[in-house]
Amino acid sequence: MAEILLKTEKLTKSFGGLVAISELSMEVEEGEIHAVIGPNGAGKTTLIAQLSGSLRPDSGSIFFQNQDITQLPEYRRSSLGLARSFQITSVLQNFSALDNVALAVQAQAGHSFRFWSKARKATDLREPALNVLEKIGLSERVDVPASSLSHGEQRQLELAMALATRPKMLLLDEPMAGMGVEESQRMVEVLAELKGTHTLVLIEHDMDAVFALADRITVLVYGQSIACDTPPNIRSNPEVRKAYLGEGEESSETFVDE
Amino acid sequence: MGLLLIEQAFNGLQFGVMLFLIAAGLTLVFGIMDLVNLSHGSLVMVGAYLATTLIEWTGSFLLGILFALPATFLVGVVVEVLVLRTLYERDHLDQVLATFGLILFFNEVIRIVWGPASLYSGLPEGLSGHVEILPGVPYPTFRLMIILAGLLVAVLIYVIVAKTRLGMLIRAGASNREMAGALGVNIRMLFTLVFGLGASFAGLAGMMLGPLTSVEPGMGEPLLILAFVVIIIGGIGSIRGAFMASILVGLVDTLGRVFLPMLLRSMVADSTADGVGPALASMLIYILMAGILVIRPRGLFPARTG
Amino acid sequence: MSADKLWITWAGMALLALIPILIQVFELPVFYTEMFCRIMILALAAMSLDLILGFGGMVSFGHAVYLGIGSYTVGIFSFYEIDNGFIQFPATLVICGIFALLIGMMSLRTSGVYFIMITLAFAQMVFFLGISLEEFGGDDGMPVYRSEFGGWIDLNDPLSFYYFVFAILLLLLFLCHRIIHSRFGMVLQGCKSNEARMQALGFPTYRYKLAAFVISGMICGIAGALFANWNEFVSPAIMHWTRSGDLLIMVILGGMGTLFGPVLGTVLFLLLEEYLPEWMDALLFPGAGEHWMGVMGPLLILLVLFARGGIHSLLGRLRIRNG
Numbered sequence: 001m002a003e004i005l006l007k008t009e010k011l012t013k014s015f016g017g018l019v020a021i022s023e024l025s026m027e028v029e030e031g032e033i034h035a036v037i038g039p040n041g042a043g044k045t046t047l048i049a050q051l052s053g054s055l056r057p058d059s060g061s062i063f064f065q066n067q068d069i070t071q072l073p074e075y076r077r078s079s080l081g082l083a084r085s086f087q088i089t090s091v092l093q094n095f096s097a098l099d100n101v102a103l104a105v106q107a108q109a110g111h112s113f114r115f116w117s118k119a120r121k122a123t124d125l126r127e128p129a130l131n132v133l134e135k136i137g138l139s140e141r142v143d144v145p146a147s148s149l150s151h152g153e154q155r156q157l158e159l160a161m162a163l164a165t166r167p168k169m170l171l172l173d174e175p176m177a178g179m180g181v182e183e184s185q186r187m188v189e190v191l192a193e194l195k196g197t198h199t200l201v202l203i204e205h206d207m208d209a210v211f212a213l214a215d216r217i218t219v220l221v222y223g224q225s226i227a228c229d230t231p232p233n234i235r236s237n238p239e240v241r242k243a244y245l246g247e248g249e250e251s252s253e254t255f256v257d258e
Numbered sequence: 259m260g261l262l263l264i265e266q267a268f269n270g271l272q273f274g275v276m277l278f279l280i281a282a283g284l285t286l287v288f289g290i291m292d293l294v295n296l297s298h299g300s301l302v303m304v305g306a307y308l309a310t311t312l313i314e315w316t317g318s319f320l321l322g323i324l325f326a327l328p329a330t331f332l333v334g335v336v337v338e339v340l341v342l343r344t345l346y347e348r349d350h351l352d353q354v355l356a357t358f359g360l361i362l363f364f365n366e367v368i369r370i371v372w373g374p375a376s377l378y379s380g381l382p383e384g385l386s387g388h389v390e391i392l393p394g395v396p397y398p399t400f401r402l403m404i405i406l407a408g409l410l411v412a413v414l415i416y417v418i419v420a421k422t423r424l425g426m427l428i429r430a431g432a433s434n435r436e437m438a439g440a441l442g443v444n445i446r447m448l449f450t451l452v453f454g455l456g457a458s459f460a461g462l463a464g465m466m467l468g469p470l471t472s473v474e475p476g477m478g479e480p481l482l483i484l485a486f487v488v489i490i491i492g493g494i495g496s497i498r499g500a501f502m503a504s505i506l507v508g509l510v511d512t513l514g515r516v517f518l519p520m521l522l523r524s525m526v527a528d529s530t531a532d533g534v535g536p537a538l539a540s541m542l543i544y545i546l547m548a549g550i551l552v553i554r555p556r557g558l559f560p561a562r563t564g
Numbered sequence: 565m566s567a568d569k570l571w572i573t574w575a576g577m578a579l580l581a582l583i584p585i586l587i588q589v590f591e592l593p594v595f596y597t598e599m600f601c602r603i604m605i606l607a608l609a610a611m612s613l614d615l616i617l618g619f620g621g622m623v624s625f626g627h628a629v630y631l632g633i634g635s636y637t638v639g640i641f642s643f644y645e646i647d648n649g650f651i652q653f654p655a656t657l658v659i660c661g662i663f664a665l666l667i668g669m670m671s672l673r674t675s676g677v678y679f680i681m682i683t684l685a686f687a688q689m690v691f692f693l694g695i696s697l698e699e700f701g702g703d704d705g706m707p708v709y710r711s712e713f714g715g716w717i718d719l720n721d722p723l724s725f726y727y728f729v730f731a732i733l734l735l736l737l738f739l740c741h742r743i744i745h746s747r748f749g750m751v752l753q754g755c756k757s758n759e760a761r762m763q764a765l766g767f768p769t770y771r772y773k774l775a776a777f778v779i780s781g782m783i784c785g786i787a788g789a790l791f792a793n794w795n796e797f798v799s800p801a802i803m804h805w806t807r808s809g810d811l812l813i814m815v816i817l818g819g820m821g822t823l824f825g826p827v828l829g830t831v832l833f834l835l836l837e838e839y840l841p842e843w844m845d846a847l848l849f850p851g852a853g854e855h856w857m858g859v860m861g862p863l864l865i866l867l868v869l870f871a872r873g874g875i876h877s878l879l880g881r882l883r884i885r886n887g
Binding site for chain 3: 052054073074075076077078079083084086090091092093094095099102103104106107108112113114115116117118119120122125161165
């Protein structure tokens with residue numbers, strides 16, 4: 001029985017009158033790729049925000065490695081081994097790709113109250129950064145300013161930055177958002193390679209990717225988990241099909257038995 | 259002593275009500291348009307100058323103000339259309355600099371047209387006497403009128419914001435601008451209207467201030483900064499917060515200036531009290547602001563969520 | 565800042581170094597040496613603001629406060645007849661650091677519009693404090709003797725004073741340059757770019773911003789101490805909120821986020837302040853110059869709308885076109 005790395009208990013979050021997450025309890029096992037899917041507005045990004053710490057839940061708890069992190073500020077979760085990538089690209093625009101990733105490495109390299117030596121010459125920052133960028137497939141573009149990278153490359157950079165903090169668990173919010181077919185496939189390969197060394201919580205709309213990668217899938221509808229199971233079981237789950245019926249062609253294509 | 263307290267409390271109320279007139283427009287502009295507008299104080303000045311001149315021309319205090327109000331509204335609309343529209347999409351630093359430039363411009367225009375010396379704006383005869391607000395407690399009629407007028411405007415603003423369609427649009431805009439735009443509201447017109455209204459209120463404050471203090475170039479800026487303090491304490495975008503905070507600031511500042519030196523003198527040596535007293539009194543509001551910020555970084559009634 | 569733009573800094577500082585010599589050679593009155601000395605002092609203040617504004621994204625509308633605190637530190641010491649610069653200047657660093665720490669601690673808990681207004685409000689508070697210090701001149705201010713550095717340098721000699729200020733400007737420019745490119749500087753610049761991202765990466769951004777705020781305040785305080793010396797007078801007027809606005813203008817005019825841009829901006833701004841009235845009198849009609857602020861206002865608006873990169877970016881483009 002694999003160890004539970006992340007656990008939420010009755011997590012609830014509302015915005016004014018709108019309930020975004022309702023009594024959500026879920027568990028993520030160490031080493032697994034756990035996808036979270038659901039129609040738009042189901043609360044997926046809100047969930048990620050609470051797991052990473054940029055939002056506080058109204059009630060309920062979050063446990064990481066059996067430690068209650070519910071009230072822990074965001075910047076402290078990173079040192080515990082939790083990393084996040086953003087749905088809306090949030091790389092640092094005025095820095096090069098390498099600068100971005102090196103900064104991520106720097107975040108885990110002790111405090112940064114160092115005022116004298118040039119950060120760009122620090123090999124203990126640059127080398128790990130270059131390694132990650134190579135793994136992701138951006139080694140040709142390391143010195144390009146982030147603002148000049150293509151959308152797909154920026155999404156790759158997002159992932160690189162999260163990876164560079166050497167996390168135990170990655171919270172990935174639609175890493176393939178806006179990517180073309182080829183780029184998405186490459187991203188799926190990269191993510192697949194992370195299996196075993198990292199645990200992933202993956203929000204995605206790209207169903208091909210989800211079913212290719214996920215060990216388990218949680219389905220979120222109106223802030224509640226209606227199912228959590230292996231991909232084949234999710235595919236044939238009548239509740240899930242009902243929830244997706246309004247989605248039109250996508251659902252019938254996705255859930256048709258092969 | 260009790261007499262002094264009552265009189266000063268009313269003065270504090272009057273000061274607060276006037277701050278509210280200035281802060282109301284400002285907080286709406288911050289809240290709805292996300293615009294830092296340093297030139298709001300200039301509108302106070304413009305209102306005061308227009309009123310003083312129109313009162314002279316028409317010979318009547320009431321007529322003067324009646325004409326000066328729409329005139330100030332127009333000035334506000336012109337500023338909004340010509341300058342502020344270009345700033346909405348810009349970052350706050352740009353807005354700060356550009357509206358700072360507006361202050362310089364306005365102050366100079368006033369100097370060119372009316373000269374650098376302060377204008378005389380006398381108390382209107384009908385209102386220059388005293389009224390007994392409580393048995394044996396005389397209070398200047400004009401100041402009482404300011405309080406009443408200000409409270410009336412406060413009620414008017416409340417009715418507009420809480421009960422009318424315009425008010426609903428304003429509230430929607432204050433809490434989430436993008437949402438309001440998505441709902442199909444004509445944002446441009448709304449902004450211009452809101453700014454014009456804010457300008458009128460600020461101008462009204464200037465008009466009422468005229469007879470009490472000097473009407474001169476740059477008169478609006480010290481009040482602007484106080485209005486900022488009010489908004490910080492009350493919360494950006496919140497009319498209710500602006501009102502509560504204005505009265506609070508008005509009372510604390512007025513009563514503080516009068517009673518703090520007295521209080522100090524009873525506690526420490528006279529010389530120390532006389533040295534520290536006035537200094538502490540003028541800093542009192544800012545200390546209050548700092549204190550409130552520590553417990554509520556977003557003010558007492560923040561309206562904005564997005 | 566890329567290496568190819570560094571030529572602007574070198575050229576600029578070289579020019580500044582040569583100015584007193586040129587003034588001697590052309591036998592111009594010493595007034596001009598003193599004018600450029602004042603420019604350098606305020607350029608130092610503007611540069612300190614650029615540190616947090618251009619690199620940290622903190623729009624502080626209360627920076628003139630540190631000019632004032634620095635001035636008054638020297639002034640108060642002088643009042644008590646302690647003219648030793650070796651005591652005054654370190655004390656300035658400490659006192660300004662403390663003020664910046666307190667103001668920063670409260671202001672940096674907020675952001676955006678709130679932050680701008682709060683820094684303005686606190687600056688106003690210190691301004692009123694300055695006015696109410698009756699013992700030290702209150703509203704009018706008080707005279708100050710130039711600091712003594714135990715025979716090492718005589719600040720009463722205009723030339724010595726000029727190069728003293730020049731040396732401090734050069735040193736602090738260099739230190740700020742190192743800071744910007746250090747690990748600390750990377751974090752600071754990251755905060756300007758996307759603070760939420762930085763927090764997600766694991767940086768306690770508040771601490772870094774506060775540290776930058778304090779460093780900036782201390783440097784500006786040194787400028788204030790130098791200003792008191794230059795002026796031989798201290799007054800609360802230097803803390804008036806419009807002075808904080810002037811500092812912001814000087815940074816943007818010269819080029820935000822470049823460290824040397826503010827120096828250029830200060831030169832242009834103060835030269836305008838000095839000569840625009842005369843030019844207006846000559847070009848328009850006598851008496852027009854009195855209203856030079858009415859021209860500065862719209863100029864400022866145009867600057868914001870069309871020339872955001874300031875002088876520094878204009879110069880930078882020159883090189884590329886030629887080279």
